Amino acid sequence: MDFFEGSEKKVEIVLDEAAGDLRAKPEGFWRGIVDLSDASILSRLSNETCEAYLLSESSLFVWSDRLLMITCGRTRLARAAIGVIEAFGADALRSLIFQRKNEFVAHLQSTSFADDARAIGSLIPHTVYRFGDLDGHHTHLLHLDAPYAPDADDRTTEILMYHIEGPAADLLATPHQDRAAMRSAIRIERLEALGFLIDDFAFSPLGYSMNALAGGVYATLHVTPQGDASYVSFETNADLSGPMGALTDWLVGTFRPRSVDMMRFNAAATDLGPDMTPIIHNAAPNIAGYQVAFSHHARRLTGPSAPARLSDKDLL
Amino acid sequence: MDFFEGSEKKVEIVLDEAAGDLRAKPEGFWRGIVDLSDASILSRLSNETCEAYLLSESSLFVWSDRLLMITCGRTRLARAAIGVIEAFGADALRSLIFQRKNEFVAHLQSTSFADDARAIGSLIPHTVYRFGDLDGHHTHLLHLDAPYAPDADDRTTEILMYHIEGPAADLLATPHQDRAAMRSAIRIERLEALGFLIDDFAFSPLGYSMNALAGGVYATLHVTPQGDASYVSFETNADLSGPMGALTDWLVGTFRPRSVDMMRFNAAATDLGPDMTPIIHNAAPNIAGYQVAFSHHARRLTGPSAPARLSDKDLL
Numbered sequence: 001m002d003f004f005e006g007s008e009k010k011v012e013i014v015l016d017e018a019a020g021d022l023r024a025k026p027e028g029f030w031r032g033i034v035d036l037s038d039a040s041i042l043s044r045l046s047n048e049t050c051e052a053y054l055l056s057e058s059s060l061f062v063w064s065d066r067l068l069m070i071t072c073g074r075t076r077l078a079r080a081a082i083g084v085i086e087a088f089g090a091d092a093l094r095s096l097i098f099q100r101k102n103e104f105v106a107h108l109q110s111t112s113f114a115d116d117a118r119a120i121g122s123l124i125p126h127t128v129y130r131f132g133d134l135d136g137h138h139t140h141l142l143h144l145d146a147p148y149a150p151d152a153d154d155r156t157t158e159i160l161m162y163h164i165e166g167p168a169a170d171l172l173a174t175p176h177q178d179r180a181a182m183r184s185a186i187r188i189e190r191l192e193a194l195g196f197l198i199d200d201f202a203f204s205p206l207g208y209s210m211n212a213l214a215g216g217v218y219a220t221l222h223v224t225p226q227g228d229a230s231y232v233s234f235e236t237n238a239d240l241s242g243p244m245g246a247l248t249d250w251l252v253g254t255f256r257p258r259s260v261d262m263m264r265f266n267a268a269a270t271d272l273g274p275d276m277t278p279i280i281h282n283a284a285p286n287i288a289g290y291q292v293a294f295s296h297h298a299r300r301l302t303g304p305s306a307p308a309r310l311s312d313k314d315l316l
Numbered sequence: 317m318d319f320f321e322g323s324e325k326k327v328e329i330v331l332d333e334a335a336g337d338l339r340a341k342p343e344g345f346w347r348g349i350v351d352l353s354d355a356s357i358l359s360r361l362s363n364e365t366c367e368a369y370l371l372s373e374s375s376l377f378v379w380s381d382r383l384l385m386i387t388c389g390r391t392r393l394a395r396a397a398i399g400v401i402e403a404f405g406a407d408a409l410r411s412l413i414f415q416r417k418n419e420f421v422a423h424l425q426s427t428s429f430a431d432d433a434r435a436i437g438s439l440i441p442h443t444v445y446r447f448g449d450l451d452g453h454h455t456h457l458l459h460l461d462a463p464y465a466p467d468a469d470d471r472t473t474e475i476l477m478y479h480i481e482g483p484a485a486d487l488l489a490t491p492h493q494d495r496a497a498m499r500s501a502i503r504i505e506r507l508e509a510l511g512f513l514i515d516d517f518a519f520s521p522l523g524y525s526m527n528a529l530a531g532g533v534y535a536t537l538h539v540t541p542q543g544d545a546s547y548v549s550f551e552t553n554a555d556l557s558g559p560m561g562a563l564t565d566w567l568v569g570t571f572r573p574r575s576v577d578m579m580r581f582n583a584a585a586t587d588l589g590p591d592m593t594p595i596i597h598n599a600a601p602n603i604a605g606y607q608v609a610f611s612h613h614a615r616r617l618t619g620p621s622a623p624a625r626l627s628d629k630d631l632l
Contacts, residue, residue, distance in 0.1 A: 007451075104450045106422045114631035121628075128631065131623040134420045134545050135323075135478055136452065136575070141623075162451055229450050259452070279595060283620040293620065304599040304609065307447040307457075312437075315430035315444065 003316055004207070005108065006224030006231030007101040007160075008058060009077035009116070011084075014066040014095040014148070019088045021064045023051055033087075034060060037071050037080040045199035045211055050218060052211040054201050058233075059211055059220045066095075070235070072222065074109060078116035082123065090124050096144040097288055101160065101261070102137060104229045105316045113140040131282040131294030137261050138280075143288035150289050153216070155267040157240055159248065161232040161257035164225065168254045172225035175205035182208045190250045191219070194243075219247065228308055232257070240270040248272070259298045265290040275299050319632055320523070321424065322540030322547030323417040323476075324374060325393035325432070327400075330382040330411040330464070335404045337380045339367055349403075350376060353387050353396040361515035361527055366534060368527040370517050374549075375527050375536045382411075386551065388538060390425060394432035398439065406440050412460040413604055417476065417577070418453060420545045421632045429456040447598040447610030453577050454596075459604035466605050469532070471583040473556055475564065477548040477573035480541065484570045488541035491521035498524045506566045507535070510559070535563065544624055548573070556586040564588070575614045581606040591615050 015022065027044070030053065034041050039057040046052070053060040058070040067084070071077045081098055098120055100113045117128055117140070125145040132138030164172075171177060171185040179202040186208070188198060196212035196219060203209070208223040219236040232255050238244035248270045252260075260272055280296040308314075331338065343360070346369065350357055355373040362368070369376040374386040383400070387393045397414055414436055416429045433444055433456070441461040448454030480488075487493060487501040495518040502524070504514060512528035512535060519525070524539040535552040548571050554560035564586040568576075576588055596612040624630075 102451075107425065107428050109423065112423050112632070117631055118628075128626040129623045130626055133479065134632075135418075135547075140626075163449065231451075277593065278617050279614045281617055281620040282623040284623050287623075292623075294623065298595045298614075301594050301597055304597040307445045307598040307600050307603075307608075307610065310444040310446055310456075312434075315433055316428070316450075 002206070002226050003105065003229055004224050004226055005073050005103055005105060006222065006229065006233065007103045008070050008072045008222070008233055009075065009101075010068070010070045010099045011077055011081040012066065012068045012095070012097045012156075013081070013084055013093065015088055015092050016065075016094050019065075019092045022062050022067060023064055025062075029087075030060060030062065033069075033080050033083045036083040037069070037075045037077045039071050039075050042201050043199055045197060045213060047197060047213045047215070049216050050213055052199060052213055052218060052220075054199055054209050054211055058209065058222050061211070061218055061220070070220065070222075070233075072224070072233075076110055078111065078119050081120055085120075085123050093124065093144055094146065095148045095288060096120075096124065098142045099139055099263075101139045102132075104231070108316060117142050129284070129287060131263070131292070132280050132296060136280060137259075137296040139261070139263060139294055141287070141292070148289040150266060153239075154237070155239065156235065156237055156263075156265040157267040157270060158261070158263040159234045159251055159270070160261040160263075161234070161251065161255050162230070162260065163228075163258035164230045164232055164255040165258065166254075166256040169225060169230065169256065172208060172223055173206065173227070173230065178202060186223075186254050187250065190246065194246060217244070239267075241268045245270060257299070259296065262293075262295045262297070264293045269293070269295075272297055318522070318542050319421065319545055320540050320542055321389050321419055321421060322538065322545065322549065323419045324386050324388045324538070324549055325391065325417075326384070326386045326415045327393060327397045328382065328384045328411070328413050328472075329397070329400055329409065331404055331408050332381075332410050335381075335408045338378050338383060339380055341378075345403075346376060346378065349385075349396050349399045352399040353385070353391045353393045355387050355391050358517050359515055361513060361529060363513060363529045363531070365532050366529055368515060368529055368534060368536075370515055370525050370527055374525065374538050377527070377534055377536070386536065386538075386549075388540070388549075392426055394427065394435050397436055401436075401439050409440065409460055410462065411464045411604060412440065414458045415455055415579070417455045418448075420547070424632060433458050445600070445603060447579070447608070448596050448612060452596060453575075453612040455577070455579060455610055457603070457608070464605040466582060469555075470553070471555065472551065472553055472579075472581040473583040473586060474577070474579040475550045475567055475586070476577040476579075477550070477567065477571050478546070478576065479544075479574035480546045480548055480571040481574065482570075482572040485541060485546065485572065488524060488539055489522065489543070489546065494518060502539075502570050503566065506562065510562060533560070555583075557584045561586060573615070575612065578609075578611045578613070580609045585609070585611075588613055
């Protein structure tokens, strides 16, 4: 089945002024950080506030005082997080939030969340949470124990889509598509109409990644279209309760997922449509300064489907 | 959190006459088979058709021409299955079905299903299925490729209950309860009223296992009450569409699970009550001679709950 683990680890780090302007760091510095995770930089998109790097496995965003790094596959994001802590010193950290989504196939990972949490946690005072249940969709979160008050426009919405269907999914699951075909399939003009500058990459034989910037707003999309482990992740700091709410319609309408996880930091819930039933909903009023909510939604069942018959090469 | 992996591996093997009467095998033979899986025999209940062994991790049932073995924790049931194949010879197999439910914490297992399937599959012609999706509740199944026509009363229903709640769950999650208290909490009189002979075991500090026989009907129950990985498995060959349907009401009413998996072989669906919404439903008309269906059901959400805050010892 050509399995690729789409589910991601993520770290967001805010540094104090002692760290200097992160955007002024040479690209070689970030290459070094990215290398630590076993990923590599593919390209860069810049605007007046942000440097957005597309990676071989997901994305890195760098602002003057903060960075966001997301990696998938078998990468070791904890090592990159530790690289940042060591480069600037734990005392320079204003906020650190490390997350790890449960994997499709956990036993194929190079580390567990417990390994990551022990490694990062050995360097900083921290608290750990699990949103969702161990036997279902869940995400682990470790944060620096430090008072932190996010800005009013500091919000994040993650929309993680499982089992995509429809024309875009079909095209993306067909090997060796070029970038133009992928852009057309995912109706990238909808993003452009919202004012986003786009940097994207078509992986071969399969996979598509995109970073997008519109002023102070970022968005990132990663598509793992493979068979019965298909997965699309999307994350943005846009206010989806305003005109940027068109992003949700675009995502759900384009990828037609059978189930969705949503993770929100100081962000309002966004409407996934009437077919999606919430199955899990965990919320906390103050985690590292943020209201945090995690929810899992499943599309209403229409009837039984066939089990998957697996060949020897499908055994993971 | 004192984690224990409740989810189970299971094998059912039917042998031809060349294998002789399995019930005539000395108990030492079965001790040897159980040892291979890293479990051990605790006790035995017999009636006119069956020897039912309670194990340190779940159960073994032996009839004249077949056996059913279920093990949980970090056991290696595939080794026991291979022990049976080697003891009687692959040519003596009429049917073999090996199943493995997805684990709460897959990376803590000693093997993966792929390992098990390769080991068993190296000895017999076989086909493999997965019911459910990799990212959600699912079960893998490997069966011997051989024509097999089950008897009319050869049916199995597995009811796997996650996140139990209510008075029985509370008592079972309190360490060092005695067997009498556990029997009372789970209202064992309901089973006795259906004519079952009971053999049960109270584990210390936590856990409860039960085998039950009523003529040609067996039932087996295993309770892992621990915290946020609580789990109860139940399996029977009873016809739940008749008077034995009281078993379902007893289970759902006693353990009040937040979600349930059901796996059925030539068995009608049993009603889990109006609060349970089906999320997954896979069905196949003929797998190793059986109509097989797997479904996952979640209780309707009533509102958000808090995430789990994890201490260092909770990191798995």
